[in-house]
Amino acid sequence: MRTETLEILNAERAARRATILVTDLADGTQRLVREAEIGADPLAEVLGKHLASGKSGLVEIGGRQTFLTVQVPPVRLVVVGAVHISQAMAPMVAGLDLALTVIDPRTAFASPERFPGVELVAEWPDAALGSRVPPLDRYCALAALTHDPKIDDPALKAALAAECFYVGALGSRKTHAARTARLAEAGFSPEQINRIRAPIGLAIGAVSPAEIALAVLAEIVAALRRVPRPEVA
Structure with a gap:
């Protein structure tokens, strides 16, 4: 994980805002999606479902294995x-x-x-x-x-x-x-x-x-x- 991504994750956690880290398992590329950005994201539907459940998990997107790491503040x-x-x-x-x-x-x-x-x-x-x-x-x-x-x-x-x-x-x-x-x-x-x-x-x-x-x-x-x-x- 890049230092910049980790810093954003920690900042969002401290502010009690949810995020989802999207990781392509084939090449290891990652991107971070803040809760406020999910609606406009190309993967909005699947990200929304995982956010609602509060669960991380493996999904297949466009034939590629992708892991969604969900960070949700304690309720x-x-x-x-x-x-x-x-x-x-x-x-x-x-x-x-x-x-x-x-x-x-x-x-x-x-x-x-x-x-x-x-x-x-x-x-x-x-x-x-x-x-x-x-x-x-x-x-x-x-x-x-x-x-x-x-x-x-x-x-x-x-x-x-x-x-x-x-x-x-x-x-x-x-x-x-x-x-x-x-x-x-x-x-x-x-x-x-x-x-x-x-x-x-x-x-x-x-x-x-x-x-x-x-x-x-x-x-x-x-x-x-x-x-x-x-x-x-």
């Missing part, structure tokens, strides 16, 4: 609300290789006893996301679960502004309609607001905290793998 999940759904979600997240952070200013909820081994930030989201928690980005998912606009809204605003790949919020359609009005008043466009998954989670008929947690995580995985969202029943 982070920020949950706003140390509630029962979050408690049920924590052990499931561990098996999905997601880095979980739970934010809730209510210290009675955000306690190590309720969330053993989980990164807890007992601060208001606007303060936490501006200091204690690393900045949100396109490889972050955010789930707002408190039902309290004073807590959820600042987090949703930060997630939309950062273009997180997934933004979800708990609440009924009536609750979300009020939320939509507040966000519009705050200057967010309809396109931005429509990115919020509400009601949150895949429509699996979930009723218990564990089932809702499962539905939310399934929706996050679908968004990460770029599977189109089915219509909500």
Whole structure:
């Protein structure tokens, strides 16, 4: 690998941006494709599939064996609300290789006893996301679960502004309609607001905290793998 290529790879990794290194196995030539460049690349379709899966692999392109080395930033999940759904979600997240952070200013909820081994930030989201928690980005998912606009809204605003790949919020359609009005008043466009998954989670008929947690995580995985969202029943 050329020094220049390695330097770019390291810079993109440090900036939490994805890349794919395309290596022709016959002659060893390499080229680096940044995530933002994939759409205009001649191999856009195959590169897009590998980026969505996050997996490196061998492919045949034009009769030539080519290896695609996929570098994707570690995915982070920020949950706003140390509630029962979050408690049920924590052990499931561990098996999905997601880095979980739970934010809730209510210290009675955000306690190590309720969330053993989980990164807890007992601060208001606007303060936490501006200091204690690393900045949100396109490889972050955010789930707002408190039902309290004073807590959820600042987090949703930060997630939309950062273009997180997934933004979800708990609440009924009536609750979300009020939320939509507040966000519009705050200057967010309809396109931005429509990115919020509400009601949150895949429509699996979930009723218990564990089932809702499962539905939310399934929706996050679908968004990460770029599977189109089915219509909500």
